[in-house]
Amino acid sequence: MLTAAIVFALAPALLILVLGIIARGVATQHVTPRVVQYSPERTSTVLRDALLVDADRRAASAALIDLAVKRKVRLIAGSRREPIGVEVEPGAVFTSEELSLLDGLFGPDHTHRRVRRFSSDRRALAGRLKTLLLGVEHALARDGLIAERRVGWPGGTLTVLAYLGMLVEALLIVFSLLNNAWPALLLTLIALAATIATIFVTPPWWRKYLPPAQAKREHLAGLREYIALAEADRLRVLQSPSGAELRADVPGATISAGHGSGGSTRAAGPTATAHPADTAPPVGPLARFHLHERLLPYAVLFGLEREWIAKLKLEAAAVDTHGTDAVDIASVTFDIADTLDAAGGVLQLTASVGDLFDGAGEIIEGVGGLFEALGP
Structure with missing residues (x-):
């Protein structure tokens, strides 16, 4: 026996x-960042980058927070029983991908009902968001970044x-x-x-990333390194966003010239590589705060949103605004923090979203009505 x-x-x-x-x-398919990055690529979007880091479950929430950070929408905290409100800022202009996100969140059959937490609605929401991400995945495949079929x-x-x-x-x-x-x-x-x-x-499936995606994934890994440093209060190592240092402990990496104290260039590899930070102009505390605020959606993708929000609050308190109240500057951060608390976390945010309002507080009938609300 x-x-x-x-x-x-x-x-x-x-x-x-x-x-x-x-x-x-x-x-x-782990990637090692060659450099620490302090901003996303200009041509990237949060939804596309979410799939490149396998953060599908956080993609929609991060994209919604990205709209808030860009001042296109305002998140209005409700409660655990009441849904989260989303208000379109006056004059906001949305891309086709952003409109697809709003369509996925609110659906084409949107009604005046405030409460949208019934199981049938949540199943429909999950289906629409899945369709949205499949569309983004197909776009990545067309661009040659991932294989057409999952493994x-x-x-x-x-x-x-x-x-x-x-x-x-x-x-x-x-x-x-x-x-x-x-x-x-x-x-x-x-x-x-x-x-x-x-x-x-055992993973049920995974995406096969193709060689053209390597540079983008390395960039995102470097961005995660930068955001993760906030947990250990080590952002000072990077001196400033305009002179973000490269990690000396990464083989082949180099340390770029910083605009903060010292500003020396130290090489950790045999050759020095150019980095956007080397030519970026110095920025002040206010510009640095806004730069860090832009990274909040990516902190969500990496599961570091709590630490990053705390970092933003500290920076807002230290900003010399020349007469402008720092609380007004950080209002988006405070709104997002309150919204996440009310929703019960990032993974529950999109499931807690209720009605879509325009700037006057009127309910927009579906995303199709968004064009009318933003029209002349």
């Missing part, structure tokens, strides 16, 4: 678990093997109990645990 437990349960379970871990590593056969194969293994293990558990074969029972239970772990470890 012990031999059967090892041959038919433990060995296969450990094998598929190892294969599942390998599949997880391959699916990650799904390893996850499907290992999942089927795991369920077959659980069936065999269940039979072995029964036989072990009937024969009082306690060592065999213990090994079978270990095999069962490994099989269940395989189901959770």
Whole structure:
């Protein structure tokens, strides 16, 4: 019985678990940033970048916050029971992708009802947002950044093997109990645990990023490095957004000339590479605050929104506004923080969105009515 437990349960379970871990590593397609970046690429959008960092669940919320940061909409905090309000700022101009986002959030059959938290509405919302992200994914494929088809056969194969293994293990558990074969029972239970772990470890599918996407993903990884430094209060290492230093501990990276204290150039690799920060003009505290505010949607993508909001609040308090109240400058940050608290977090934000208002407080009937609201 012990031999059967090892041959038919433990060995296969450990094998598929190892294969599942390998599949997880391959699916990650990890990139190492060559430099620390302090701003997204000019031609990028939050939705496209979300898929390039596998942040699908946070994509819609980050894109909605991006609209708030750009002063195109205003998020109005409600409560856990009442939906979050979205108000279109007067004169706002939306791109086709942004209109698609609003269409996904509010739907073409939008009505005057305030509460939109019924299960049927949430299922419809999830379907519309899934369709939105599929459209973005197809656009990335057309641009040659990702493969047209996701890689799904390893996850499907290992999942089927795991369920077959659980069936065999269940039979072995029964036989072990009937024969009082306690060592065999213990090994079978270990095999069962490994099989269940395989189901959770193995990704069901993943995108295959093509070589042209490498530079963009490295840029986003560098942007995450910059945002993550706020957690350890190490943004001072970068001196200023106009002279963002490169990481000296990254092989082949260089340290760019900073505009803060020192301003020296230090090379960590054999060659020095040019960086936009080398030629960027110095900026003051107010400009730096607005630059950091632009990164808030990306902090959401990376799961660092709480730390970044705290950083923005500290910067707002320290800004020399020459007579302008820092609270007014940081009003978007405060609104977003309140909205996230009311929604119960980033992942619940889009599910908590209620009606779409214009600047006068009137409900806009669907996104189609947005054109009328913004028209002359």
